[in-house]
Amino acid sequence: MENKSIALRLASALLLHNGELSINDIAALPMVEDEEDIFLILSLLLQNFDAEIQQRRVRSSSLPAWEEFITLKPKSAVVATG
Numbered sequence: 001m002e003n004k005s006i007a008l009r010l011a012s013a014l015l016l017h018n019g020e021l022s023i024n025d026i027a028a029l030p031m032v033e034d035e036e037d038i039f040l041i042l043s044l045l046l047q048n049f050d051a052e053i054q055q056r057r058v059r060s061s062s063l064p065a066w067e068e069f070i071t072l073k074p075k076s077a078v079v080a081t082g
Contacts, residue, residue, distance in 0.1 A: 003031040004040065011041050015049065020071040045070055 007029045015021045026038050045051060050073045059065040 003033075004037060007031040007037065008041050008044055011045060012048065015045060015051070015070065015072065020069045021045075023068045023070070042070060 007026075010029060010031075011021060011026055014025065023038065023042065026032060026041050032038060032041070042053075046053070051070050052073055053068055054071050055066055055068050057065070058067045
């Protein structure tokens, strides 16, 4: 359980720093052992942050590659009227 906690903290820090984190980035963390860990971390990130999952094209070639990212939602601007 300690490894999962460390992986979650690391993934959280990367998400906050970069504004986004790919599912492949989560899978590449050394403490992540299997697909179950990936989805656990992903679901906890979605619970703890105002974030969404997006699918993006990451390579333009004859066979495009798509990758899923968890992305922080932009803060909506509050306009004061007076």
